[in-house]
Amino acid sequence: MLTLNILGAGRVGQTLARLFRDFDQFKIASVYTRSAKTGQKAVDFIGAGQAISNLRELADADIWMLTVPDDEIQEVSKLLLDNRLLKPQSTVFHCSGAKSSEILQPLRDAGHFVASIHPVRSFASPQLAASDFAGTFCGVEGDTEALEILIPAFKAIGAHTFLLDTGHKLRYHAASVFASNYLVALMDVALKTYQAAGLSPEMAATLAQPLAKKTLENVFNSSTEAALTGPIKRGDFQTVEKQLADLSEWDQGSANLYQAFIEPTKEIANRGKSK
Secondary structure (H helix, E strand, C coil): CCCCEECCCCCHHHHHHHHHHHCCCCCEEEEEECCHHHHHHHHHHCCEEEEEEEEEHHHCCCEECCCCCCHHHHHHHHHHHHHHCCCCCEEEEEEECCCHHHHHHHHHCCCCCEEEEECCCCCCCHHHHHCCCCCEEEEEEEEEHHHHHHHHHHHHHHCCCEEECCCHHHHHHHHHHHHHHHHHHHHHHHHHHHHHHCCCCCHHHHHHHHHHHHHHHHHHHHHHHHHCCCHHHHHHHHHHHHHHHHHHCHHHHHHHCCCCCCCHHHHHHHHHHCC
């Protein structure tokens, strides 16, 4: 069985390592974090491996998973090279959505195989993510030699893999940010706006939850054009202008966000009219 070292054992690293262990895909060797305490906590969750806080103590491995923050990937990969920690033709991959495998080019130049594998999901809790990972879509790109090892391993833990265009990795990840991170931010504004209208936090959530859920269901069961409702869809722009003015009196940041969505929403409404 191929051995796996994990560098950066946060939520993503812990989840994937636990699944690789549970499904007998890789033997977990070293789990590297800057803090021995967090490393041991990660090992306890994974159920295998040895917590390491000194790079020079890392075990030999066939596969190296870099689940450090995006801005540290290049630095960590350089440390692996500078300290001669990789055996010949090792496979090294990261799980960033925004960075492509090209960030690991120095490793490729040194004769190693590199890739990126991005699970398109939230990892708010490793325990929850590990329990319902099956069915998660993972965008993959990189060297054929690396993907021939990694794709079967990810499929074994329940992932659905799809190939990404290396040159469009940033744009692909921006789409995920819109669909997840900014959706959270938008719902936060909606909840605060309900409360600013005099509703309790509990009532705000009671109103927003079914409205948001049903809207998303309509988007994916039909289309964005069919799911769109409200004053812009009806052409009631006096209401839009009055709401914008009212929001500006209360909170300019929320007003700016409301205004930013006017033109994109008009575009959806116009597409709906032409169908």
